[in-house]
Amino acid sequence: MAHFEKANSLGEWFDQRLGVKTLERVLAKEYWIPKDINFLWAMGMVLAITFGILLISGIFLLMYYQPNVDLAFDSVNYTIMQEVGFGWLWRHVHAVAASVVFLIIYIHMFTGIYYGSYKKGRELIWISGMLLFVAFSAEAFSGYMLPWGQMSYWAGMVITNLFSAGSLELNGVVEWIRGDYVPAQAFLTRFFMLHVLLIPVAIMALIGFHFGALRLPHVNNQNGTDIDFEEEAEKYKSGNKAASKVIAFANDFMSKDMFVVAVYLVFFFYLVFWNFGFAMDPVNFDPADGLVTPAHIYPEWYFLWSYEILRPFSKDVGLIAFAFAQVIFVLLPFLDRSPNTVPANRRGLFKFWFWAMLVDMIVLTAMGKLPPEGIFSTIGFVAAVTFIGLWLILPIITKFEKKL
Amino acid sequence: MNQTRRGFMGKAFGAVAGVGAVGALYAMKRSWDPLPSVKAAGFTTVDLSSCAENKLIVEKWRGKPIFVLRKSAEMVASQNEAQNARDIIVEGSHYMIAIGLCTHLGCIPAYRADKSDFKCACHGGEFDSSGINTVLPPEKPLLIPPFKVTGATVVLGEEGEVYKKMKESGLIA
Numbered sequence: 001m002a003h004f005e006k007a008n009s010l011g012e013w014f015d016q017r018l019g020v021k022t023l024e025r026v027l028a029k030e031y032w033i034p035k036d037i038n039f040l041w042a043m044g045m046v047l048a049i050t051f052g053i054l055l056i057s058g059i060f061l062l063m064y065y066q067p068n069v070d071l072a073f074d075s076v077n078y079t080i081m082q083e084v085g086f087g088w089l090w091r092h093v094h095a096v097a098a099s100v101v102f103l104i105i106y107i108h109m110f111t112g113i114y115y116g117s118y119k120k121g122r123e124l125i126w127i128s129g130m131l132l133f134v135a136f137s138a139e140a141f142s143g144y145m146l147p148w149g150q151m152s153y154w155a156g157m158v159i160t161n162l163f164s165a166g167s168l169e170l171n172g173v174v175e176w177i178r179g180d181y182v183p184a185q186a187f188l189t190r191f192f193m194l195h196v197l198l199i200p201v202a203i204m205a206l207i208g209f210h211f212g213a214l215r216l217p218h219v220n221n222q223n224g225t226d227i228d229f230e231e232e233a234e235k236y237k238s239g240n241k242a243a244s245k246v247i248a249f250a251n252d253f254m255s256k257d258m259f260v261v262a263v264y265l266v267f268f269f270y271l272v273f274w275n276f277g278f279a280m281d282p283v284n285f286d287p288a289d290g291l292v293t294p295a296h297i298y299p300e301w302y303f304l305w306s307y308e309i310l311r312p313f314s315k316d317v318g319l320i321a322f323a324f325a326q327v328i329f330v331l332l333p334f335l336d337r338s339p340n341t342v343p344a345n346r347r348g349l350f351k352f353w354f355w356a357m358l359v360d361m362i363v364l365t366a367m368g369k370l371p372p373e374g375i376f377s378t379i380g381f382v383a384a385v386t387f388i389g390l391w392l393i394l395p396i397i398t399k400f401e402k403k404l
Numbered sequence: 405m406n407q408t409r410r411g412f413m414g415k416a417f418g419a420v421a422g423v424g425a426v427g428a429l430y431a432m433k434r435s436w437d438p439l440p441s442v443k444a445a446g447f448t449t450v451d452l453s454s455c456a457e458n459k460l461i462v463e464k465w466r467g468k469p470i471f472v473l474r475k476s477a478e479m480v481a482s483q484n485e486a487q488n489a490r491d492i493i494v495e496g497s498h499y500m501i502a503i504g505l506c507t508h509l510g511c512i513p514a515y516r517a518d519k520s521d522f523k524c525a526c527h528g529g530e531f532d533s534s535g536i537n538t539v540l541p542p543e544k545p546l547l548i549p550p551f552k553v554t555g556a557t558v559v560l561g562e563e564g565e566v567y568k569k570m571k572e573s574g575l576i577a
Contacts, residue, residue: 182467
């Protein structure tokens with residue numbers, strides 16, 4: 001047996017048994033963050049806090065929600081909203097957080113793209129982040145099924161139909177996913193399971209992976225400066241904090257991180273209490289009916305851009321374009337052929353590529369919400385083709401980018 | 405010597421784990437299959453004698469909407485060969501029977517009696533009164549469910565003579 005001295009404090013007792021001090025040193029006290037960053041570097045913490053809020057509000061919703069096609073709608077819209085004390089709070093917090101989390105994810109993503117934070121050793125941070133995006137998308141979709149309203153039902157119908165893979169007619173696969181010919185009891189219960197267990201567990205594992213991928217390469221900085229973290233850490237530890245280019249993650253950086261979180265939470269709870277309506281589609285306040293399609297079926301705002309890439313094409317071409325849009329961001333570290341890790345504004349043509357991509361995704365989002373008629377169809381089509389075109393030219397323009 | 409023993413133990417474990425993994429995956433796949441009770445509840449009888457001309461009736465079969473449309477004489481007169489071939493003739497009247505789900509992504513198209521056609525609100529697809537696609541994105545006509553004509557009634561889910569003939573000539577899907 002290993003040799004243990006008598007501990008002089010509770011902290012020491014735990015340290016002997018768990019190596020708490022080592023953990024604290026590796027993860028906080030000597031985990032170095034560059035000074036040259038801005039508030040956009042706090043989005044990771046904002047996302048972690050938002051995930052925590054989703055988890056807590058979800059636990060309270062779970063206590064009254066009934067995953068049964070006859071009871072689900074009323075358990076949400078009557079029991080939780082009207083009977084349970086503060087049930088409305090958990091529901092609005094959960095719905096608003098589910099929507100806002102995607103806003104922050106997109107900001108987090110485009111920050112990474114702008115500053116080149118997916119290059120030179122940071123590829124796995126980007127890839128694990130995109131896997132998290134996929135997991136959050138699946139979590140959002142499965143959660144959207146649960147109130148069993150009209151939009152739940154028809155979104156479930158349309159999205160599961162995608163798995164028939166167009167002209168391949170894999171109807172057996174679709175029926176297997178649903179456990180029925182149409183979304184029904186088996187479908188609701190299995191998506192309930194996915195939403196409250198399997199996907200959240202996957203998300204937590206991926207968050208661990210995402211943080212782990214960050215530890216060795218460290219976070220990027222505003223100028224893409226290649227920092228010698230050991231040298232800068234020595235300066236900091238020897239008391240020369242002013243000359244050091246880095247600060248410790250905790251408590252130095254954390255205090256700033258949490259300040260941004262506080263600002264964010266004020267905005268978040270403003271939405272929860274006074275402007276929750278954007279996260280509550282009116283059509284979903286009609287109970288699911290397999291014999292009546294709503295006039296327009298559209299996803300929540302955060303899926304509109306990829307939905308608009310599906311829509312203007314014929315069935316098979318649309319599906320291929322949609323599949324392309326789903327996976328292409330993952331490949332960004334390998335499609336960007338330039339070795340420059342600097343902000344986009346110093347990267348020649350990539351600067352225009354970045355802003356064109358951002359504007360194009362906003363246009364796709366706007367068109368996805370509008371009915372597919374006349375000029376909107378045309379704009380949507382052009383924006384979808386532009387999206388694909390931008391990804392195709394990315395390796396070329398970055399290959400010829402001047403090395404800085 | 406030790407290395408060979410460890411190698412053997414590793415392979416033995418691999419074999420046992422492999423068999424277990426395949427078995428577990430098969431059990432998981434089967435647990436997600438539609439239940440026998442879901443598969444068995446699959447027959448719907450429709451009485452056609454009460455259908456009015458150019459008025460769409462929507463029945464439910466295996467959770468899906470089924471369109472039943474009795475065509476008027478003018479509608480039949482203006483039809484081409486392909487449209488006629490999809491008609492089901494019961495006691496002298498022409499009927500369209502089809503699964504009322506758009507072949508694009510499964511929304512329910514709405515019937516427009518004045519134009520005698522179907523319009524899907526989701527992505528703008530259109531079908532004529534025989535269920536044949538006329539406007540993209542759908543690339544196929546509405547599906548015809550298995551049916552059997554008995555007198556003035558039609559049983560959905562059972563394959564009758566007329567259905568089999570349609571299937572042979574490739575009209576079903």
